[in-house]
Amino acid sequence: MTKIFIHITFIFALVLVSDRVFTLLFMPIFNRTISGQSGGSINYVIQHPHEYNVLILGSSRAKNSIDPAALSFLGKGYNLGINGSKPLNALLVLDVLLSHHVDPQTLIVQADLFELGPDQKDDTIEQLKRMYPYDTPLVRSYVNTMGPAEIFKYSFGLYRFNRKILNITYNFLKRNSQGEETGFVGLPSSPEKLDTTPQFANYQYDPSSLNAQALLKIKELADAHHIRLIVVFPPTYQNVGYNSTEQKRLREDLFAHGITEVIDLSTVDATPSLKNEENWRDSFHLSAAGAERFSKILASLIKP
Amino acid sequence: MLFNSFAFLIFFVPTFLVFYTTQGIYRHLTLFIASCIFYAWFIPKYLLVLFVLILLDYSAAHGISRSSHHPTRKKIILVAALLNTCAVLFIFKYHNFFTDNLNSLGFSFHHWDIILPIGLSFHTFQSLSYVLDVYWKKIPAERNLLIYANYVMMFPQLVAGPIERGAHLLPQLTLPFSYTPLEADFIIGLSRFFYGLFKKIVVADSIGLYVDAVYSHYELHSGATLALATLLFSLQIYADFSGYSDMAIGIARTLGLRFNENFQTPYFSTSITEFWRRWHISLSSWLKDYLYYPLVLNLGRISKYKIAFSTFITFTLIGLWHGANWTFIIFGMLHGFYLVVELLAKGIWKNRSSLTRNILLPFQSLAVYFFVSLSFIFFRSATVHQALYILSKIVQDFSFHTLSLLDTTTFGTILLTVFMLILSEWFVFRNYSFESIYALRKGSVYLSGIACICLLFILAFGQIGGTGFIYFQF
Numbered sequence: 001m002t003k004i005f006i007h008i009t010f011i012f013a014l015v016l017v018s019d020r021v022f023t024l025l026f027m028p029i030f031n032r033t034i035s036g037q038s039g040g041s042i043n044y045v046i047q048h049p050h051e052y053n054v055l056i057l058g059s060s061r062a063k064n065s066i067d068p069a070a071l072s073f074l075g076k077g078y079n080l081g082i083n084g085s086k087p088l089n090a091l092l093v094l095d096v097l098l099s100h101h102v103d104p105q106t107l108i109v110q111a112d113l114f115e116l117g118p119d120q121k122d123d124t125i126e127q128l129k130r131m132y133p134y135d136t137p138l139v140r141s142y143v144n145t146m147g148p149a150e151i152f153k154y155s156f157g158l159y160r161f162n163r164k165i166l167n168i169t170y171n172f173l174k175r176n177s178q179g180e181e182t183g184f185v186g187l188p189s190s191p192e193k194l195d196t197t198p199q200f201a202n203y204q205y206d207p208s209s210l211n212a213q214a215l216l217k218i219k220e221l222a223d224a225h226h227i228r229l230i231v232v233f234p235p236t237y238q239n240v241g242y243n244s245t246e247q248k249r250l251r252e253d254l255f256a257h258g259i260t261e262v263i264d265l266s267t268v269d270a271t272p273s274l275k276n277e278e279n280w281r282d283s284f285h286l287s288a289a290g291a292e293r294f295s296k297i298l299a300s301l302i303k304p
Numbered sequence: 305m306l307f308n309s310f311a312f313l314i315f316f317v318p319t320f321l322v323f324y325t326t327q328g329i330y331r332h333l334t335l336f337i338a339s340c341i342f343y344a345w346f347i348p349k350y351l352l353v354l355f356v357l358i359l360l361d362y363s364a365a366h367g368i369s370r371s372s373h374h375p376t377r378k379k380i381i382l383v384a385a386l387l388n389t390c391a392v393l394f395i396f397k398y399h400n401f402f403t404d405n406l407n408s409l410g411f412s413f414h415h416w417d418i419i420l421p422i423g424l425s426f427h428t429f430q431s432l433s434y435v436l437d438v439y440w441k442k443i444p445a446e447r448n449l450l451i452y453a454n455y456v457m458m459f460p461q462l463v464a465g466p467i468e469r470g471a472h473l474l475p476q477l478t479l480p481f482s483y484t485p486l487e488a489d490f491i492i493g494l495s496r497f498f499y500g501l502f503k504k505i506v507v508a509d510s511i512g513l514y515v516d517a518v519y520s521h522y523e524l525h526s527g528a529t530l531a532l533a534t535l536l537f538s539l540q541i542y543a544d545f546s547g548y549s550d551m552a553i554g555i556a557r558t559l560g561l562r563f564n565e566n567f568q569t570p571y572f573s574t575s576i577t578e579f580w581r582r583w584h585i586s587l588s589s590w591l592k593d594y595l596y597y598p599l600v601l602n603l604g605r606i607s608k609y610k611i612a613f614s615t616f617i618t619f620t621l622i623g624l625w626h627g628a629n630w631t632f633i634i635f636g637m638l639h640g641f642y643l644v645v646e647l648l649a650k651g652i653w654k655n656r657s658s659l660t661r662n663i664l665l666p667f668q669s670l671a672v673y674f675f676v677s678l679s680f681i682f683f684r685s686a687t688v689h690q691a692l693y694i695l696s697k698i699v700q701d702f703s704f705h706t707l708s709l710l711d712t713t714t715f716g717t718i719l720l721t722v723f724m725l726i727l728s729e730w731f732v733f734r735n736y737s738f739e740s741i742y743a744l745r746k747g748s749v750y751l752s753g754i755a756c757i758c759l760l761f762i763l764a765f766g767q768i769g770g771t772g773f774i775y776f777q778f
Contacts, residue, residue, distance in 0.1 A: 001324065003487040007752065008494070014756045019763065149310035158763035165764055166720060167713040 016156075023157025026165065029172050030133055036171035037082045038164040039133055041183060042093060045078055046100040052078040055097070056183070057090040058110025059083065061234050065286045066108065068182045070295035071302065074106050079183035082130065086115040086123075088142075091214040092131040094221055095138045106228045109218055113233070113247050113266065116215075118206045125150060127211075132160035142210075186288025187281040194237050194283050203243045205250040212253075219259050230302060231259055233266040234294065235274060237283040242267050263301050271297055305345035306772065307497075307551045308505050315341065316555070323559055332450045332477070335458060335559075342459035343422075350421035353392065354457055360388045361431040362452045365438040369445035382439045386432065393428045396420050401628030423463030425625055427456055429590055434470040436594055443470045451477050460555040464548050464775040466566040466586035476561050486560065488748075492738045493557030495751040495758075499728075499738075500550025502758035502766075507721045508544035508774075509767035511536045514718055517710055519684055526706035527698040534694070537684050538677040539722055542571065544774045545584070569734050571676075574668035576642040579676060587625070591618050612647050616640035631682045631691055638679040717765055724761065 034044040045052065053075025056066050063081025071077050080093060090109055097104075125146055131139050132154065143154045153159045161168065206212060215231065222229040231254060236242060247266050254262050265271050271294065273279075279290025286294055305312050319338040326334055344351050364385030371378040397420055403413035434455070437443045446452040455474055461467075518525050518533035525533070549566035556563045570582035580588045599614040600606060616637070623636015685691035709715040732741075732754075741750050762768065 004490045007487070007491055007748070011494070011752050011755050011759070014752065015759045015763075018756065018760055022760075022764075152310070153763075153768060156763045158760060159768070161764065163717065163765050163767070164713075166716045170713055170716065 019156050019158050023160075026161070026168075027133075027157075030161070030168050033168050033172040035174060036167060038162070038167045038171065039130075040168070040171050041080055041082070042096060042134075044183075045080060045097060045102055049100060049102045052076050052102075052104055054078070054106045054108065055080055055102075055104040056108045056110065057081070057085070057093055058108075058232075059085045059112075059115075061112065061284060062108075062110035062232075063183070063185055064187050064281070065234050065291045065294050066110065066232070066298065067184045067186075067291055067295040069184070070292070070299045071108075073299070074302070077106075077182065079185075081110065081183070084126070085130070086127050087111055087211045087214040087218065088124065089127040089130055091218050091221070092128070092134075092136070092139055092142075094218055095136055096131065096134045098221060098225055099136060103225070104227055106230065107218070107222055108230045108232055109215070110232050110234060111215060113205060113243060113250055114203055114241055116206065116209055116212045116250060117204050119209050119211075121146065124210055129162045132162055135160065184291070186291055187285055189278050189287035189289065190281050194277060194280055203241055203246060205246045205253070207253050215254065215259065216257050219257065223258075228261070229259065230261045230263060232263045232298065234286075235265050235268040235271055237268070237277070237280045238275075239268050240283040263298065265294075265297070273297070305342050307548065307555070308501060308768075308771070311345070320558065329450070332448075332454055335454050336450060339454065339457045339459040339462060343457065343462055346422045346463075347419065353396070353421050353424070354427065357389060357392055357428065357431055358449075358453050358456050361385055361435050361456075362446070362449055364388075364435050365445040365452075366447075368435070368439050372441075378439065382435065385435045389428050389432050389435075393424060396424055398624075398628045426465045426467055427462060429467050429587070429625075430456055430469075433467070433590060433594060437470050443474065446470070446474055458556070458561075460552040460559075460561075461563060464545070464552070464773055465584075466549055466552065466563050467590050468563060468586070469590075472564060473561075488742055489560050490558050491748050491751050492742050493554045493559075495554070495755045496557060496738050497551050497554030498755040498758040498762075500547040500552075500554060502761055503543040503547030503550060503725065504773070505766040505768060505771070506761050507725045508540050508547060509771050510714075510718050510721050510765065511540040511543070512771070513714060513767075514710060515540055515684070522685075522690060522694055522697075525697075525708065526703070527701035528704055528707040530694050531698045531702065532707060534681050534684070534698070535673075535677050536718070536722075538571075538673065538680050539725070541680065541683070541774055542567070543725060548773050548775065569729050571673050572669055572730070572734060573672050574665055575646055576639065576672060576675065577646050579672050580639070580643070587622065591622060591625075595621065608647065612644040615643045615647065619643060626683070630688045631685050634688065634691070635679050635682040638682065642675055642679075721761075721765060 030039060031043060033040045034047060035041070045055070054068060054071055054077030056062050056068060056077065056079040058066075058081045060081060060083040063079055063083065066079055066081070068077025068079050082089065082093070085093075087109065090111075094107070124142075128139060128142050128146070140154075143150055158165075219229055221227075233247070244267070247264065251262055251264055268275055273293050274286070274290055274297075279287055279293060281287045281290075305315060315338070319334065322334045323331060323338075340351060343354065364381055367381040368378050368385075371381060395416075396418060400415055400418075403411075403415055406413055407415075434443075434446075434452075438445045446455065451474070454477055455468070455470065458473075515533050515537045518529055519537075522530060546567040553563045553565070564586055566584060566586050568582040568585065570579050573579040573582055596614055596618040599617060600611060603610045603614065617640075619636045619640030620633060621636065622639070623633045626632040626635065681694050682688070682691045685694060738751065741747050741754075744750060
């Protein structure tokens, strides 16, 4: 039994040492990677802490829909939208940026009703994982609520790169910050007829969910750093997944918690010029042409 | 419970410690309770199905053993036992398939809303072989019910094999069950477990991301993309299933038990016949012993055509064993067809020089990979219609210009992990077993190195989330 114990200890010590050495060697590469959505775009902003007056956080629906150039009256802007990101991820991104002394004056957070439903553990971990390489106290505090398995895995640096080591290496070698000026990425319009089947099963607003709570925490952080917070709900093609009752409840709840600047364009009726199919890549993503129209509408609704 | 879950780690450490520190009947009890917990983790009520099967076949084997001087009674008990076991399999696995097919012909049988107990095909086959072996007097009937229960439901091989035989496993379980698992067993077992884990959560699950994305929207993809997904699926299913087998064999080995090999680098085979000697060995040898040989011997004078017929029937049943769907049956029939062609073409190129043979070997392996992949289109598709659509799209719409990798960086991970798999299989496991590596000077250090590399890859590239195994559905 002693020999077996020694053998296991030897293997795990070897793994731990290799893990630490690799993380130590790879972290500088990660920190210097300034393109891609595996941390590169965040690193890019961190390396330009005082350059941007406006930061846009959210999912691909922010990244492909909001052109910071259209909001130039607020100052220079950068779109930090990350595919699949939800408010919880946006909160962690903001936390990392602020801890690196990034000081925007305006923060635009894109959100959707379907992101604010009841929590699903796997999804929450996915949101957290994207920020694992930064290893902040806020990330750790969330990880600690995810159970012993996640805490154990989080203790390994290799795991914290979230299977993205090759992506990061590729982006590092490419040294090409895609859309580095604004972060905005326009999409071509759909060549085929758009599918209007709802993609998400649950469109109920759950104010106790981690994502809903994260929106409130974003507000707290913004207030503490004197940042103006604007929450934007973009539309979907033919109102796919729109639920007026729940959307109203969500809006009222945000107001009640002091988030007063909410631009709710979640129904396409509020943006009639976007009804045409050519404005869309798919039911949830605007095409470049649609994004330009949407950004102008947004600019007209944001008071300088 | 999945081997690739955190729950398994929590389960296995105390199981191992209690197993290690107990002896005899207590060790059997430990194994039995652990196996019950392991199985109940999926759907607890199906433990009852397992217990019923165990009791029936245990009693039948005893009945057969006691009726050695009454051939008719012995045969009746055997037939009853086989019918019982097959009835359980039929009720849970094939009833709905047959009723659905009959209903499509105008009948109106009731469709049952039941879930297939995990691993039913595996443990029913293990029970069947035991009863048949007792009948054929290859092994004596096991007297101890607990030992027999552990033979059928021992947790490492309970849900996806390898399908063990009584002659091999029962002697290892026979009382006194008091040996101390050796350090060598533990080191070999642990390394093998981690290598299996690497295959599953690094290789299979990474490839699965691409294959699932393509196959779930197959209408949207070009022939080239579908072909690539199919070729990758062949590697995914190999890494998934052989990974599971490696883990099962590894876990059993840490407990001092030895299971039969289930895979031997099958994609390096140079013929389909050789492929089936190296792929899912425990199933193909089971069917060879309990179906193919009896079939050939009972068809009268042996001829090439009777062998071809028996081969085709056996492989059609291998298809049906996999699942109650025409896609699996066609998968089996395709392999039967390949084997029949090989059998009938045997000797045509007999006079090739050894140089020509050596030059052709890699191309033969590629051809095997190609034809096996072709059959996997049916295996992976949900319906025959889908499989035929994919096949026709590959044939009619194949152009490298339309090949889509979906996400290039994810595909980079797939390439890296497949490269690692091929590298390890070609240079290491084609020539060395874990045992032979251990026997080398500093063998335990090499095995620790293998375990360590596997763990590092798992941490860096693994889909660590407890994804199910493909063969659990069977």
